[in-house]
Amino acid sequence: MGKITGFLEFDRKVESYAPVEDRVKNYNEFTVPLKETELKDQGARCMDCGIPFCHSGCPLGNLIPDFNDAVYRAKWEKAAQILHSTNNFPEFTGRLCPAPCEEACVLGINEDPVTIENIEKNIVETGFEKGWIVAQPPKNRTDKKVAVVGSGPAGLAAAQQLNRAGHTVTVFERDEKPGGLLRYGIPDFKMEKHIIDRRLKVLEEEGIEFKCGVHVGKDISGEDLKNDFDAVVLSGGATVRRNLPIEGADLKGVVQAMDFLPQNNRRVDGVKTFENEIMATGKDVVVIGGGDTGSDCIGTSIRHGATSVSNFEIMPMSTVERPEGQPWPFWPMRLKTSTSHKEGAERFFSISTKKFLGDKDGNLTGLVTSEVEWIKTPGQRPQLKEVAGTEKEWKCELALLALGFTGSEMTIAEQLGIEADGRTNIKASEADYKTNVPGIFAAGDQRRGQSLIVWAISEGRQAAYHVDTYLMGESALPLKGEGDLPRV
Numbered sequence: 001m002g003k004i005t006g007f008l009e010f011d012r013k014v015e016s017y018a019p020v021e022d023r024v025k026n027y028n029e030f031t032v033p034l035k036e037t038e039l040k041d042q043g044a045r046c047m048d049c050g051i052p053f054c055h056s057g058c059p060l061g062n063l064i065p066d067f068n069d070a071v072y073r074a075k076w077e078k079a080a081q082i083l084h085s086t087n088n089f090p091e092f093t094g095r096l097c098p099a100p101c102e103e104a105c106v107l108g109i110n111e112d113p114v115t116i117e118n119i120e121k122n123i124v125e126t127g128f129e130k131g132w133i134v135a136q137p138p139k140n141r142t143d144k145k146v147a148v149v150g151s152g153p154a155g156l157a158a159a160q161q162l163n164r165a166g167h168t169v170t171v172f173e174r175d176e177k178p179g180g181l182l183r184y185g186i187p188d189f190k191m192e193k194h195i196i197d198r199r200l201k202v203l204e205e206e207g208i209e210f211k212c213g214v215h216v217g218k219d220i221s222g223e224d225l226k227n228d229f230d231a232v233v234l235s236g237g238a239t240v241r242r243n244l245p246i247e248g249a250d251l252k253g254v255v256q257a258m259d260f261l262p263q264n265n266r267r268v269d270g271v272k273t274f275e276n277e278i279m280a281t282g283k284d285v286v287v288i289g290g291g292d293t294g295s296d297c298i299g300t301s302i303r304h305g306a307t308s309v310s311n312f313e314i315m316p317m318s319t320v321e322r323p324e325g326q327p328w329p330f331w332p333m334r335l336k337t338s339t340s341h342k343e344g345a346e347r348f349f350s351i352s353t354k355k356f357l358g359d360k361d362g363n364l365t366g367l368v369t370s371e372v373e374w375i376k377t378p379g380q381r382p383q384l385k386e387v388a389g390t391e392k393e394w395k396c397e398l399a400l401l402a403l404g405f406t407g408s409e410m411t412i413a414e415q416l417g418i419e420a421d422g423r424t425n426i427k428a429s430e431a432d433y434k435t436n437v438p439g440i441f442a443a444g445d446q447r448r449g450q451s452l453i454v455w456a457i458s459e460g461r462q463a464a465y466h467v468d469t470y471l472m473g474e475s476a477l478p479l480k481g482e483g484d485l486p487r488v
């Protein structure tokens with residue numbers, strides 16, 4: 001344990017943010033790091049509990065008290081080793097994870113929890129700065145070839161683990177650069193893309209081959225992939241967007257969030273022209289959907305220079321405190337206010353969009369909403385009911401649909417006869433990540449549905465263990481919560 005009285009002496013302190021008026025002028029990350037002494041104090045707050053509930057809160061089983069203690073003692077290299085023993089990419093989770101571990105932190109019962117996510121980010125950043133995070137190619141190669149389809153966090157984690165086991169790994173990605181939603185979803189102001197490139201360089205130096213611009217199922221068939229490789233990991237994400245099939249949905253100006261956000265990330269990356277340029281500049285923008293994607297649309301619209309940004313959420317407003325019936329250490333559905341929300345968006349809850357309005361040229365000019373309430377009947381799912389007399393018309397020239405995803409694209413699955421689950425994702429059990437077709441595995445959002453980066457990395461690691469076992473009869477790769485300490 002770090003400092004026995006640490007949690008009594010020090011208050012929780014996390015990094016601060018650049019002022020809104022400065023940060024919205026560009027797409028850079030805008031966090032202001034803590035000083036090293038402050039970070040050590042934060043590490044010292046960890047109580048090294050007998051049963052560290054944070055472990056079970058983290059889908060990777062990160063060894064949190066161990067790296068907190070190392071940070072308190074300023075043993076940063078040891079902290080980086082501990083962290084990387086369970087997490088291939090803490091620079092992604094340290095920036096973007098909603099930190100279920102902090103909701104499960106024992107200190108969180110009656111105090112503010114330990115700043116686990118921020119400590120994680122600082123450990124990995126120190127590791128890169130000091131040159132401790134370098135390629136570690138396998139000492140020996142097997143004669144096995146593995147294809148990974150999709151280069152999001154699940155595919156990258158699976159690829160790195162399988163390469164470490166000595167297999168020859170090729171990652172196929174249909175986009176022009178690897179990274180999945182990390183690169184073409186999440187805006188740069190949440191994570192600048194050189195953070196991905198820095199890690200990809202390590203993966204390439206370790207011997208992983210990336211083939212970008214290759215759409216598996218079109219440019220190369222699932223059957224060819226199966227024949228050319230000893231095993232295949234499908235980690236193509238859950239990319240099928242949910243629509244809003246109401247009157248006026250085909251008007252110019254009603255746009256899917258996942259057309260708007262990737263285009264902007266490409267713009268920030270230097271792409272100058274687009275066939276259908278989507279800009280929020282000078283427009284009244286309505287973002288429909290209150291999740292991460294909606295929040296990212298808000299921050300991006302504000303940086304475009306939108307006249308106004310309103311955010312509609314069909315669910316009622318949650319409480320900031322843990323709601324009743326969601327006790328510690330479980331993940332609570334409390335009100336989340338992101339940095340983008342604080343940049344000037346107005347949020348509306350329990351509101352449903354009924355129709356879009358347009359002009360004679362087919363351009364969006366407004367929309368009509370009504371308030372809704374959720375009727376709860378014991379033993380039944382809550383029912384949505386419109387509140388009579390609450391119709392309202394809004395001026396709007398850009399409506400961004402951030403309504404979530406309904407499942408995965410199934411072209412490869414259809415080509416190979418792979419079964420889907422009930423939600424149009426690939427059916428593969430969490431016990432072994434195997435599909436019904438021998439040698440084909442699935443991981444990440446394509447298996448579990450749209451989720452989180454931390455889950456994608458976790459699934460990639462677990463799937464790699466099972467692929468390795470399938471190929472070799474056994475595996476020395478770590479399973480969840482089993483640290484693999486010598487590796488950085």
Ligand SMILES: Cc1cc2nc3c(=O)[nH]c(=O)nc-3n(C[C@H](O)[C@H](O)[C@H](O)COP(=O)(O)OP(=O)(O)OC[C@H]3O[C@@H](n4cnc5c(N)ncnc54)[C@H](O)[C@@H]3O)c2cc1C
Pocket residue numbers: 096097098149150151152153154155172173174175179180181182185186214215216217235236237238261292293296409412443444445446450451452453454456
């Ligand atoms: C806008 C947005 C913001 C988000 N913000 C957060 C956040 O802040 N924190 C968080 O934890 N999670 C966030 N998420 C969720 C998180 O990004 C995903 O859960 C995670 O990226 C899933 O990883 P994955 O590897 O399974 O799939 P993805 O990241 O979706 O990667 C799949 C990759 O496979 C490629 N692919 C698909 N089919 C093929 C094919 N046939 N051939 C070749 N390549 C193919 C795709 O092009 C893509 O690059 C966000 C999601 C969105 C949409």
Ligand code: SF4
Pocket residue numbers: 057058059060061062064087093094097098099100101102116117120454
């Ligand atoms: S990956 Fe997420 S849940 Fe796990 S320790 Fe880091 S912040 Fe917590």
